[in-house]
Amino acid sequence: MKTISLILIALITSLFISAQDVNQEITLDNGQKFLVGEITKEGLAQTTYNSWYKPNYDNYNVKQPIIEKFKDELQHYQILVFLGTWCGDSKREVPRFMKILDAAGHPSKNLKIVALDRRKEHYKTSPDGEEWGLQILRVPTFIFYRNGREQNRIIETPNKSLEEDLLQIITSDNYIANKAQSMHFD
Secondary structure (H helix, E strand, O other): HHHHHHHHHHHHHHOOOOOOOOEEEEEOOOEEEEEEEEEHHHHHHHHHHHHHHHHHHHOOOOHHHHHEEEEEHOOEEEEEEEEEOOOOHHHHHHHHHHHHHHHHHHHHHHHHEEOOOOOOOHHHOOOOOOOOOOOOOOOOOOEEOOOOOOEEEEOOOOOOOOHHHHHHHHHHOEEEEEEEEOOOOO
């Protein structure tokens, strides 16, 4: 059991310190561009993506009273974000999520953002396979780790709001991701 835990911690740690190029851009034959692999907030600020990232970040009003309830505890979480820079839900939710993390003072060293491919032959994959084994079926997916173990995730859209869902993930054990609810077979 101890060996399995150490292997899992090593795997999660490697996700956060991989040595791939960041902000890799793919251009399709029709001229459409999208990012793949590990990206940064600065990558989202590039001209191609800033047209949706900046307004969705700037125009979102964070719920600071809710953030105050979880911001200290959030510092202990590593967050892995999967998105598609081609996906409408990602374009809406990721800038909002980044603004919440900024408002909470979440350390950037505990955040990894991975953009997934949109091409048919590589659909929802990344060049380094960060999504492998994580069952990323919808984007965006926000995965929360504590002490190397996945605690929970927000899939595609929050149940209530990003802030309220984050509060529930951090302070309780009964959060069920929006899209995961429809995947349970009782």
